[in-house]
Amino acid sequence: MRISRDELQADVTKRFPRDYDKQVVKLRMSDPQLEFFEGRPDILGVRVRLDVTSASGNSHIGGTANVEGALEYVKAEHAFYLRAANVKEIALDRPEGTGQGAKLLWHYSDAALEHAARHAVEAGLEAHPIYRLDGKRSAREAKAIRHLRAAHIDGRDLVLTVGL
Numbered sequence: 001m002r003i004s005r006d007e008l009q010a011d012v013t014k015r016f017p018r019d020y021d022k023q024v025v026k027l028r029m030s031d032p033q034l035e036f037f038e039g040r041p042d043i044l045g046v047r048v049r050l051d052v053t054s055a056s057g058n059s060h061i062g063g064t065a066n067v068e069g070a071l072e073y074v075k076a077e078h079a080f081y082l083r084a085a086n087v088k089e090i091a092l093d094r095p096e097g098t099g100q101g102a103k104l105l106w107h108y109s110d111a112a113l114e115h116a117a118r119h120a121v122e123a124g125l126e127a128h129p130i131y132r133l134d135g136k137r138s139a140r141e142a143k144a145i146r147h148l149r150a151a152h153i154d155g156r157d158l159v160l161t162v163g164l
Helices: 005-013 100-109 112-127 139-147
Strands: 002-004 018-021 025-036 043-054 060-074 079-092 148-154 157-162
Touching (some): 002 005, 025 112, 043 079, 139 148
Antiparallel strands (some): 002 157, 060 079
């Protein structure tokens, strides 16, 4: 059984945006884009838009993060998760806003802010499913829930081996 990149993309998009409050800053991940890698059948990439806002709300930094990880099926939840998520690239823009908050955000963006963003992105992507099998969506997914034997990425599809 094959689940196309478009099906995976539609399902993961429903689960965004995601917000994380780190007390000093708030992080929002949005606009997830799945990436597949030729010759790496167990690795999935996710590119997300980042929006970091100071606790006061007066300053904002945007950016993107590229994350790679292994796809793992959790039977009890009928869901596929990104495991061992690793931010491969993070790019933060200059802060929007004026005043001390913007200066503070930019000063810390090189080290502490980037570290906090990396941690939140990795933890957030590991905590929420990339795709969830749904027996109501189709009879084939209902069958996969009951009889899934293995899963791997092939080209731009998630391939499920289903048996009795």
